[in-house]
Amino acid sequence: MVQAIIVAAGKGSRLYPLTDNIPKVMIPIGRQDKPMAHMIIEQCMEHGIKDFLFCLNNETGKQVQNYFGDGSRFGINVDYSFSKEPQGTAGEVKLAYKRKKVKLPSLIYYGDTLCKTNLTALMAIYSDVTVVVNDQVRMPYGFIQDDYGKAIRIIEKPTIKEIVPDKDFGVGAIMSIYYVKNDLFYLLFCQKGRDISGDVLPDMMMNGYNVSVYHDLSPFVDVGNWKNYSEAKDW
DSSP, X not given: OOEEEEEOOSOOGGGTTTTSSSOGGGSEETTTTEEHHHHHHHHHHTTTXXXXXXXXXXXXXXXXXXXXXXXXXXXXXXXXXXXXXXXXXXXXXXXXXXXXXXXXXXXXXXTTEEEOXXXXXXXXXXXXXXXXXXXXXXXXSOEXXXXXXXXXXXXXXXXXXXXXXXXXXXXXXXXEEEEEOOTHIIIIXXXXXXXXXXXXXXHHHHTTOOEEEEEOOSOEEEOOSHXXXXXXXXX
């Protein structure tokens, strides 16, 4: 049985004052004004996941626990890992692992990401770790292409695919969803102060572990600032 680990220990400072009193993961989203965590859980449940672990901070995390409890009223199992101080994304899951709360295989899902990813297809990939990426992400600024200093093309706020359309290799923005099947991910590579995509995955790749990529073309939004939060209201 797959366990979904929802990492939501951050302060949500880019959404102040909305997050002054509630954690970002509990912000009401969409037409039904459901907490974002509730929508993430529903997305996971659509793909058969019923076991959840929240990584939260002591200051506001109890609100999540008060809402979900043990998960029984939603027909799921919910556990919690609280941190007293910032641990970094890898540090939060390592802390939960040391407390023997992590189960494998596990789906690490950042608590400010909303998506319609086919999690069933993702979890069918055999790899030590699989990261979800999307090449339809639109850049917030314009690009100019030149040929030895002469401008030949301007692309205003392009998608990643439009910037590198004809490459033989795939490319995409990391969506902060990771499917982990090898417990060495937690045991050896996750540590306090480390970032999963910035530190853990490069180290695993350098040491010969199989890090796979799942290309997702479905909509997603990183609810990390006011602009994206406004877009998520229609989710």
